[in-house]
Amino acid sequence: MARPRKQGLDYFPLDVDIDQDDKIQLVEAVHGPVGFAIVIKLLMRIYKDGYFSKWTETEQLLFSKRVNVDINLINVCINDCVKWDLFDKEVFETHGVLTSNGIQKRFLEAVGRRQKVEMVTEYLLLDFEDINVYKNLTTKSINVNINSINDDINPQSIVKHSIEKNSKEHHSTEDENVDDDLNIKVNEMNDKDFAKITQFYQENIGPLVPHIGDELGYMIDTHPVELILEAFKRALEANASNKVRYVNSILINWKNQLLKTLEEVNAADQRRVKSFSNKKITKIELVPDWFGKVDKPTVPIEENSDIAVERERLRQELMGG
Structure with a gap:
């Protein structure tokens, strides 16, 4: 049974002071608590899918029904989010996708232990330095580019380029074969x-x-x-x-x-x-001072002779003798 590849996240970091962010405050200032809720719901949707979310008419209608907010209000709120850079404007206008540099950074930090993470080149907003940190990251393009050579290119440069290209492709192919073999073994395991x-x-x-x-x-x-x-x-x-x-x-x-x-x-x-x-606590019982002491034997007190005589006399009188 082939293993499914998990794309999104189960949870995402939400700072306790997110409402103090200038971008969030602008949304809330214009749209009130509803605007704040829309932003949080959008972030939940994005991270559940991964690091971006498409925003076509289908997604708009479904999202409006789920959050029970008018679709026109949602789109006005999203346009403001784009205007204030909460979502990237170019990616949104070109591809109809909601994402941002910060969203992508947090996503890659969350999936750092995954063996392979794939991101779309056209949606990628991170710098080369940021991308280079994540060794498990691969990219794919949604467009098929056809490379052509202009007619006015110097013929000598074409020859030189061809030689260099063949040399690089030779080493590249060997390296790719090794990587492919390794990936196959890892995937099989x-x-x-x-x-x-x-x-x-x-x-x-x-x-x-x-x-x-x-x-x-x-x-x-x-x-x-x-x-x-x-x-x-x-x-x-x-x-x-x-x-x-x-x-x-x-x-x-x-x-x-x-x-x-x-x-x-x-x-x-x-x-x-x-x-x-x-760490078990031994119970200590307090005992009185007298516990365990041995009582000393009582020493009989010697009786005075006069007292003994008087006691005997009284005894005789009482007995009638």
């Missing part, structure tokens, strides 16, 4: 891991619906397969109601602890158990 995870899921949890397949594919992109399987086993032991969400929380926790293998996870569990046992 990922597909095997995906098949292993999906088989475990179907045998122990339930049928594999499309959105679950997307979630499992994303797990394969970001976590070792042995840890995914272990996390699912623990979710079953805990009888978690939402096992995928439970597994994701476990995997994120292990990732934050920099645990990359099952051996490291087990070692961390043992350290935690040992630490817990060492």
